[in-house]
Amino acid sequence: MDPTPNRTVPGEGIEADRYVCPDLRVRPDGIDAETQLVGVLGYPVRHSLSPLMHNAAFRHLGLNWVYLAFEVPPESLADAVRGMRALGIRGLNLTIPHKEASLALVDALTPAAQAIGAVNTLFWDEGRLIGDNTDAEGFLRAVRSAGCALGGMALVLGAGGAARAVVYALKSIGCPVVLANRTPERGRALGHALGVEQVLPLTQEALRPLMPQVQLVVNCTPVGMEPDIDTMPDVPLDALPSGAWVCDLVYRPVQTRLLRTAQQRGCLTIDGLGMLVYQGALAFERWTGIPAPLEIMREALVSSTTV
Template sequence: MNDKMITGHTGLTCLLGSPVAHSISPAMHNESFRYHGLDYVYLAFDVKQEQFSQAVAGLISMDARGWNCTMPHKRLMYERADILSEEAKLIGAVNTVVQNNGVLTGYNTDGKGYMTAVRDAGYDITGQKMTLLGAGGAAASIVAQAALDGVTQIDLMARKGSSWDEIRAVADRVNSRTACRVQLYELQDEQQMKKSIRESRILVNASSVGMSPHEEGCLVPERDFFHPELIVSDVIYHPAKTRLLQMAEEAGCSTFNGMYMLLYQGAYAFELWTGKQMPIGLIKEKYFAV
């Protein structure tokens, strides 16, 4: 929380989702408000799906500056927004809202967070091929933003389950609206997975496989799927080094986890609300030091 007093003039920003008690977003944003001397506060509200519409109506009534949405509200917020950013239209989900006089503009900063983390790690994947594992919201946001940022080919490997049609729709939108070519394959096709990975500059695990407490999980079955020029990344940051990243390092690959994706998606939201840049160095030092 900010050192200063909360007053009748303090602007409200927040997180809507369930659960939210674990979120680092309040610490990041309140530290950044304090750094810039801004009279804002960021709170986290545990809002169930059936409470979502009432919560949004309340935030509009209270003239909140904006908010983040996490599960299970990203697609609901997409449907509720009055205006959508380019990446939100491709993804079909919203994680950041700016509120102006009751008009809600929806953005999705998750993919931007990932692509900025790639650049922060020192890599340029413009014009390159990506292989991505997963079919959920993280996968959709990364596919869309990678295409917008100049990745020319993406092989997307997903399980044929409840999210298959949704991720296929994202792939179709990206193919029709950008210069990137997205191919969708079944995750169980190990021969295709090996071919895709060996042709790629970067591999992304955008699934929850390998997340604590199931740290032994890994979607890539063998180390020989990798090649030394491959960058391997994981959206997971707990544990800091998943089984996938361990295998990749053993094969001579460069790796990074999802920690800075989390940081940068928040930084983009902060800038949308305030017009100022989050103090990245300070936030890294205080909340993301390894």
């Protein structure tokens, strides 16, 4: 004789409690048929703090919106964007590894996205899906808000989507830029695309002669991100001049090994939360048309991270 479950969904014979997601039991009020959906696509993406930041902003402003994280492998990106169109999702952020691959999936690009060659935000404009890049402006706002007076030589580490945005931002305000990457060919390709003449290997030996001239180092690689928190880019920080700045775009953890080492060397530092807040605020405004509550967004991030 077949066993009979103790608790079942009527007519199905399925144990109900086994199939109820615990998170649904504590789901916040306010999600209904009118709720507008935005989110982030990445792979991986479970580390993202963007849902905390944006949902805090929506709650603060009383907006019936929700922001979710969608883990989408590269081979499914086109399907995900088609799903955005079909489902009426109001906007998306794109993170690693989708920033460059998404260029061909939109109806039009903003000048920033086109020049950078990477997209981090999708929004609608009169029925057209627009690819934008808020990383560049978000980076400049974050660095300036930290008190760094831009203008001297900047050393950018990496050659991915974030590095493209940072190089574009720095060159747009006249900063001389040197690029360093572990894969020389990819570094040279980015340098050629954005007009960076000096591209070096990301090694102590290659970078040491340059360091006394550098005002700002920006880590645009994932080196040092959780779970590999004991790693850092191979940069001779001890050769930096007095008063130099080190910025790490990694924000999990907030205080990376790179930043801690830079502080021990007497450098001024900028963590990754500032750029996350400012680029997110710009995306928020693209989607909603409402000024973003910056302090609320920052507080949500700070309260959720361990420094």
